[in-house]
Amino acid sequence: MSYRAPVSEMMFTLRHVAGLDGAGAVSVEDADAILTEAGRLAGDVLAPLNRVGDRHGATLSNGVVTMAPGFAAAYKTFVAGGWNGLTADPDHGGQGLPQVLDAACTEMWNGANLAFGLCPLLTAGGIEALAAHGSEDLKARYLGKLVSGEWTATMNLTEPQAGSDLAALRTRAEPAGDGSYRIVGSKIYITYGAHDMADNVVHLVLARLKDAPSGTRGISLFLVPKVLPDGSENDLRCSGLEHKLGIHASPTCSMAFGDRGGATGWLVGEENRGLACMFTMMNNARLGVGLQGVGVAEAATQRALAYARERRQGKAAGSAEASPIVAHPDVQRMLLTMKAYTAAARGICYLTAAALDAAEGPEGKAALDRASLLTPVAKAFSTDIANEVASLGVQVHGGMGFVEETGAAQAMRDARILGIYEGTNGIQAIDLTGRKLPLNDGATVRAQIAAMRRVAESLLKAADSDLGHAPARLRAGIEALDQATSHQLASLRSNRPEAALAGATPYLRLFGLAQGAACLAREALASRAALKAGETDPAHAGRIALARFFAENLLPATEGLAQVVIDGGGFLDDAGAVLTG
Missing domain, CATH: 1.10.540.10 (Acyl-CoA dehydrogenase/oxidase, N-terminal domain)
Known part of the structure; x- marks a missing residue:
């Protein structure tokens, strides 16, 4: 399909x-x-x-x-x-x-x-x-x-010795005396660093000037095009392509700059302030990668659902002959999980994009802070669920999922990179806890939790048999998030960042579950209103059922995650005994 x-x-x-x-x-x-x-x-x-x-x-x-x-x-x-x-x-x-x-x-x-x-x-x-x-x-x-789109762009951060540690960059830049710079060094993992779809590739390259401060404070950003303004080829080349688990058609290049004395580049922004410029690009890409996760999850769900409707095996309750596997409860559970996670992640990503739009209007900084808070959640939660949904897709296909014929395996292979590039999901969790929760002394995250609570209250007022335990589960999930947030903020304020960071990844998952449930609840409320107004679209009943499934089957994990965030940091004292030797 x-x-x-x-x-x-x-x-x-x-x-x-x-x-x-x-x-x-x-x-x-x-x-x-x-x-x-x-x-x-x-x-x-x-x-x-x-x-x-x-x-x-x-x-x-x-x-x-x-x-x-x-x-x-x-x-x-x-x-x-x-x-x-x-x-x-x-x-x-x-x-x-x-x-x-x-x-x-x-x-x-x-x-x-x-x-x-x-x-x-x-x-x-x-x-x-x-x-x-x-x-x-x-x-x-x-x-x-x-x-x-006549030309394409890349970002060149990573080097063989540096990985995610940009302070270890060695690529160097020297003024050429004419307003340009000579760039010498090598970069790895450069997506679309070279290809035949466009005539020019514009590389944005992080490099160090001579006598620049050490660490990330001494990094500058340069625009280094494949083709120079006079039409000549710049001193740069693709020195290799990575052989990867997935995304095979995307050229992941090793780039060499300056084999013949130095690639010509121009400074973007101020000297030694390149990281701030690059973060503009990276923040854009982080929401984009979250949306990649939603897209891969949606495609995997479509494929699995189509297969489950066609594949006949076993007899469902009350059936006298082989049934489509979609009729079996455990397959239904897997498919609903796939659909619910995908819809929740979509809501989080669109909410983040909407905050970026609002930042251009009267809300200004408040909306920008909201977008900053949501961005690591959008990136990490959406890409984590992409991996989980793609894996469930293989499971729904059974043995046919493990072979390449159906495409289910490709989705799983492709999805695996999403939690790694543009800042690993562990880095997103650190960013959420260490940088985003303290925004405005915690007021930004408190406002977001308050917005979730308003959704929960609306759901409680609309409580009916079609919502089941969803209103109570949503309120409990938000309370779990609130408690875990208080713990994280208290740890940061008492100068115990290691205690907060120990729970950073489970905290991000907790945040994603609560925010995702609130998004689905808003859709359920809108669908209930549409049905009451006389609309007959069957998709409305489906959205209500999906919100209930998420709240009753996936959201209860929030209470356990809150316990991990609050009480689970003891492993820091014991990790050395287990991991050494």
Whole structure:
């Protein structure tokens, strides 16, 4: 089965979770039309190449990277449709549409074809970093072609010895005397560092100037294009392609800069302030990776559900003949888990994108702080569930899931990278606990919990047999989050960061479960209102049932997670005895 974008569910989440009401830059009708057309591109053009890309991969020969068959043509179609610059400033050729609408499109590109979706994802981050920090000359020279998609962008952070520790970077930069710099060094894990889909690749490269301060305070950011403004080739090359578990069609490059004396680059932002510039790009990418998780989970769920409806095995209760496996309770449990996790993660990601949009309006800093709080949750929770959902997809397929024929195995292989790149999920948990919870002395997270409580109270007022124990479970899950939050903040304030960090990962999972349940509850409330108003769409009953399933079957984990956060840090005293030797 090929991927089909769930446009109606996306629109429902946009309206009733993210708050898209047509009062902003795009009407509900226009948003629906845009997503319908995007879904057509995703399903008809990108999805058919997903398996092709997995089998063929990208290849490197004589220094040239060639994409899998069909990818270059698909990229031209993508660019011709104007999809690359949805949110970019119209002054640079963009369409100026809301982030939340682009979030839904990003989910589609990556649900259809994760390896393809990585290219525009990285370019979007490059556009944002250059727009925020680049000189007027650099913007004039590069932004238009990046926004159109005629050129693509990368970010070059990681080096063989550095990994996630950017303080250990060794790539160096020296002024050339003409306003440019000479860049010498090597980078690894550079997504789309070289390919044949565009004429130019614009690399954003972290490097150190001579006599720069040590650590991350001495890092600068440089724009280093493959093709220089005079049309000549820059002194850089792809020195190798990684052979990976998944996303085979996405070229993951080792890049060499300065074999012939130094690649030409230009400073972005201020000297020794490159990390702040790069974080603009990384924060954009982190929400994007969360949306990749939603897309992969959606595709895996679609595939598993289609298989379960067709595959007959065993006799369900009351059946005299072999039944479709979707009729068996344990298969139903797995499929509902897949659907519920995917819908919850979608809600969190769209909520984060909506906060980014709100930051451009009257809410300003409060909305930006909310987006900052939600971003690590959107990235880590969504990619964790992508791995879990893809694994369940293999299980639903049984033995056929373990072979490559069905595509279930590819989803599991592809999903595995999502919790690693753009900051591992452990780093996201550290960021959430160490940097985001203390925002405004804890007021930002308290406001978010209060918003969840308001949803829970509305659910309690609407309590009916179709909601089961959902209202009580939601309230209990939010209380568990509140208690764990108090513990984390108290640990940070009493100068015991190790106690807070010991519970950082279970805390992020707890936050994701509670926030995801609140998102599904909002959808359930909207669906109940629609049914009472006389609407007959069967999807409304499905959303109510899914919210109840999540609250009764997945949300109870929050109370156990709170106990782990509060009481589980004792392993710090014992870890040495277990892990040494």
